[in-house]
Amino acid sequence: MVRNTLAEETRRLDLAGLLIAIGHAPRSELFTEQLDLNGEGYLKDASSHQRASDRPMRPVSAP
Structure with a gap:
């Protein structure tokens, strides 16, 4: 069930999955020297560079 609190409406959505993004402040301080x-x-995306494959990249992993 999804409730629109502005319109005071509730409706059922038939979904296999759902992603809700809350906030859009990147937590990338830890990687400023690596990425x-x-x-x-x-x-930065590939359009910010000549080609993403032109630059060496180290693997990044998160716990």
Whole structure:
């Protein structure tokens, strides 16, 4: 069940899965020296570079 609190409506959604994103502040401080980040703290995408495959990348893992 999904409730729209602005319109005071509740409805059922038939879904196999659901992703809810709460907040959009990247927590990338730990990786500032390891990854190529933009000014907002997000990873730079391939369009920010010539080609993503042109630059060496070290593996990144999280616990």
